[in-house]
Amino acid sequence: MEQGLGSDSNPSLGSIDKSRVLDVRPLRCLVPVLPNPPSMSSVSTPQPSPFVCVPPTGPFPPGIHPFYPFLVPNDSQPNRNPHPSGVSNLPGNRAFGNSIPAPVPLNSFRTPTPQANGGTRQSERGSEPVVLDDDGYSDSLNQSGQHVSGFSVHVTDTEDASNTRKRRGRPRKSRVGIGDNNPGKSKDEHGDSFDVESLVNRFLTSYKLKQFGDVRRANGDKETVDSILLVFDLLRRRLTQLEEVKDMSPGVSRRPDLKAASLLMTKGVRTNNTKRIGHVPGVEVGDIFFFRMELCIVGLHTPSMAGIDYMNVKITVDEEPVAVSIVSSGGYDDQGDDGDVLIYSGQGGVQRRDGQMFDQKLERGNLALEKSLHRANEVRVVRGLKDIAGSTGKIYVYDGLYKIQESWTEKNNSGCNVFKYKLVRVPGQPEAFTLWKSIQQWKNGTAPRTGVILPDLTSGAETQPVTLVNDIDDEKGPPYFTYIRNLKYAKPFSTPKSFSGCQCIGGCQPGISSCPCTQRNEGYLPYSSLGVLLTYKPLIYECGATCTCPPNCRNRMSQAGPKVRLEIFKTNDRGWGLRSWDPIRAGGFICEYAGDAVDTSTLGDTGNEKEDNYIFDATRYYEHLEAVHDDSTKVPFPLVISAKINGNEARFMNHSCSPNVFWKPVLRESTNESYLHVAFFAIRHIPPMQELTFDYGMVRPEQGDRGRKKCLCGSTKCRGYFYS
DNA sequence: GTCGCATCACACTG
DNA sequence: CCAGTGTGATGCGA
Numbered sequence: 067m068e069q070g071l072g073s074d075s076n077p078s079l080g081s082i083d084k085s086r087v088l089d090v091r092p093l094r095c096l097v098p099v100l101p102n103p104p105s106m107s108s109v110s111t112p113q114p115s116p117f118v119c120v121p122p123t124g125p126f127p128p129g130i131h132p133f134y135p136f137l138v139p140n141d142s143q144p145n146r147n148p149h150p151s152g153v154s155n156l157p158g159n160r161a162f163g164n165s166i167p168a169p170v171p172l173n174s175f176r177t178p179t180p181q182a183n184g185g186t187r188q189s190e191r192g193s194e195p196v197v198l199d200d201d202g203y204s205d206s207l208n209q210s211g212q213h214v215s216g217f218s219v220h221v222t223d224t225e226d227a228s229n230t231r232k233r234r235g236r237p238r239k240s241r242v243g244i245g246d247n248n249p250g251k252s253k254d255e256h257g258d259s260f261d262v263e264s265l266v267n268r269f270l271t272s273y274k275l276k277q278f279g280d281v282r283r284a285n286g287d288k289e290t291v292d293s294i295l296l297v298f299d300l301l302r303r304r305l306t307q308l309e310e311v312k313d314m315s316p317g318v319s320r321r322p323d324l325k326a327a328s329l330l331m332t333k334g335v336r337t338n339n340t341k342r343i344g345h346v347p348g349v350e351v352g353d354i355f356f357f358r359m360e361l362c363i364v365g366l367h368t369p370s371m372a373g374i375d376y377m378n379v380k381i382t383v384d385e386e387p388v389a390v391s392i393v394s395s396g397g398y399d400d401q402g403d404d405g406d407v408l409i410y411s412g413q414g415g416v417q418r419r420d421g422q423m424f425d426q427k428l429e430r431g432n433l434a435l436e437k438s439l440h441r442a443n444e445v446r447v448v449r450g451l452k453d454i455a456g457s458t459g460k461i462y463v464y465d466g467l468y469k470i471q472e473s474w475t476e477k478n479n480s481g482c483n484v485f486k487y488k489l490v491r492v493p494g495q496p497e498a499f500t501l502w503k504s505i506q507q508w509k510n511g512t513a514p515r516t517g518v519i520l521p522d523l524t525s526g527a528e529t530q531p532v533t534l535v536n537d538i539d540d541e542k543g544p545p546y547f548t549y550i551r552n553l554k555y556a557k558p559f560s561t562p563k564s565f566s567g568c569q570c571i572g573g574c575q576p577g578i579s580s581c582p583c584t585q586r587n588e589g590y591l592p593y594s595s596l597g598v599l600l601t602y603k604p605l606i607y608e609c610g611a612t613c614t615c616p617p618n619c620r621n622r623m624s625q626a627g628p629k630v631r632l633e634i635f636k637t638n639d640r641g642w643g644l645r646s647w648d649p650i651r652a653g654g655f656i657c658e659y660a661g662d663a664v665d666t667s668t669l670g671d672t673g674n675e676k677e678d679n680y681i682f683d684a685t686r687y688y689e690h691l692e693a694v695h696d697d698s699t700k701v702p703f704p705l706v707i708s709a710k711i712n713g714n715e716a717r718f719m720n721h722s723c724s725p726n727v728f729w730k731p732v733l734r735e736s737t738n739e740s741y742l743h744v745a746f747f748a749i750r751h752i753p754p755m756q757e758l759t760f761d762y763g764m765v766r767p768e769q770g771d772r773g774r775k776k777c778l779c780g781s782t783k784c785r786g787y788f789y790s
Numbered sequence: 791g792t793c794g795c796a797t798c799a800c801a802c803t804g
Numbered sequence: 805c806c807a808g809t810g811t812g813a814t815g816c817g818a
Contacts, residue, residue, distance in 0.1 A: 321799085321801075324813060358800090369813090370797080371799055372796075374798090410798095413796085414797085431797090
């Protein structure tokens with residue numbers, strides 16, 4: 067079994083094959099580092115370094131023309147076209163409010179974003195009516211709060227609040243949905259129909275979980291685990307979104323996590339169904355989870371609440387329970403100070419209703435732990451961590467296998483007996499919990515991060531620093547470039563759409579039908595309150611300069627810069643790469659692809675463009691994991707970005723054929739112009755220090771074979787090559 | 791087979 | 805921020 071092998075945590079030197087390296091994209095980083103460019107000599111950086119991080123002030127490449135993001139051979143043949151409606155049309159004309167003041171630019175003090183414009187905006191496309199594409203959810207398309215009259219925000223608010231209050235005391239409507247007599251569409255009292263069942267089926271089909279055999283149910287592998295967790299989270303996020311906007315939707319519970327898991331499990335979509343001692347195939351040490359139900363559906367720890375999971379094993383004739391896994395959630399006073407030792411308290415002794423304490427009994431989980439002590443079997447340990455990186459919830463880290471060394475009883479403060487178990491980590495496993503502790507120390511300064519070349523590549527332009535690190539060899543960094551926060555356009559890419567921004571006072575909130583930004587996103591805000599991407603739509607409409615909502619509006623997620631602590635690091639064999647000190651949950655925003663927008667019309671004309679390996683090309687085919695279409699390729703749209711001269715951390719993200727990051731186009735309005743941006747989000751939960759990668763996409767036939775490179779991503783699904 | 795019960799959740803409120 | 809509380813899913817064991 068290969069689970070439990072760390073991914074990239076401990077780079078071992080020595081085995082670097084330079085000849086292989088030369089094929090790889092970031093390798094052009096190894097071209098001799100330029101000395102400080104003369105023009106930048108006046109700018110000093112904290113440390114000697116090839117980097118000079120200055121505000122971009124330079125002239126823009128000549129000859130840039132506007133881009134039209136959606137040259138879509140559009141929904142003309144939705145049934146036959148293998149790429150149905152990947153992107154929707156631009157919004158149609160709306161009343162244009164030009165007197166709305168621009169919002170305060172984010173971080174304007176540091177890296178001013180020169181308003182790249184001045185060009186005449188062109189329109190090749192007439193203003194077409196809004197044709198929002200339909201992923202099959204049109205039935206759930208929000209007749210968005212048409213029960214809300216839309217007179218004013220405050221009316222909506224109070225109604226929302228009263229609904230919320232009502233909700234608390236609502237009569238039980240247990241197990242709506244699957245097991246019910248009416249499993250299909252159900253209607254609520256407003257006449258909106260909502261179809262959880264087909265939602266689930268669509269996800270399952272997309273991720274090939276529809277025919278889920280007993281084999282995969284009994285034993286997982288990485289792919290199975292990944293796709294189950296992925297569908298769980300897509301489902302959960304979707305349910306969250308539905309719940310936010312519509313109170314009391316049938317089939318939508320206040321606990322989308324429970325609901326999503328329940329939907330999957332009743333369909334038999336779970337893996338590692340049978341309990342076992344030791345590792346669970348498909349789950350690696352260090353993997354992170356955000357809900358107990360996630361542990362359950364991948365078979366890591368099945369009880370939904372209890373902390374001790376155990377199974378009966380036959381000794382001779384008798385059976386006896388042995389523990390297979392525990393979750394340490396901090397609910398009892400477990401001690402986890404030493405990263406490899408855990409003092410775990412037994413279960414029971416607390417009356418949940420009134421909090422009354424009793425002596426714990428040697429039964430159930432406690433008995434199983436006791437037996438496991440004597441049988442010396444390995445026990446999986448999941449550590450629940452609180453208050454990590456601003457996220458309010460808990461994060462569960464699979465910390466690998468432990469053995470129980472001893473047990474005893476103690477009196478707690480109430481004078482009742484509590485069982486205690488001392489667990490010691492089996493040596494030789496990849497770092498997991500101890501890595502978290504190290505990162506904590508890097509952040510609070512009690513221990514230095516080794517190999518730091520530059521503490522903050524952004525020179526403070528972002529709220530989170532981006533560190534440049536090399537702890538494997540003596541290379542001093544990639545070649546010079548200028549750090550910029552956003553994608554720069556020489557001209558706006560499209561006709562100004564007469565779009566008047568929202569006037570949401572404290573930021574856009576779900577369920578407010580009068581908010582034009584919500585409307586453009588088809589009635590739902592694309593992000594959760596925690597900044598997790600909720601929408602599956604191919605294009606995100608964020609609030610722009612004509613909106614009066616504040617910069618911290620949740621519909622400005624990609625404008626606010628990274629929320630996680632990123633570092634650019636030297637990989638073993640693929641040049642420089644990007645990773646995060648913080649855990650990133652599925653759907654979490656990572657960063658934008660900053661750079662210079664390239665005029666696609668001149669591409670290929672000149673024949674020999676200068677070597678530019680920092681290209682992001684949206685016109686390629688991408689397997690978009692968020693896409694729920696049967697055909698997962700995407701309609702190309704003409705946006706090409708070069709991050710060779712100007713860019714941000716995204717330019718260091720390497721390619722992988724099984725990536726953990728995907729991108730989505732984001733549209734922002736600025737005064738009377740539109741700008742398309744590219745934002746990166748996590749496909750799945752990403753543990754700290756795991757390299758961030760995305761799929762560079764497949765070039766279309768007419769683009770030739772240029773830029774084809776040998777792929778070293780090492781995944782089982784590796785195509786063997788990629789296009790830089 | 792089913793049903794009550796215990797359980798180191800989670801979200802929301804005050 | 806904390807405690808309190810309401811509504812939970814699962815699997816065990818009767």
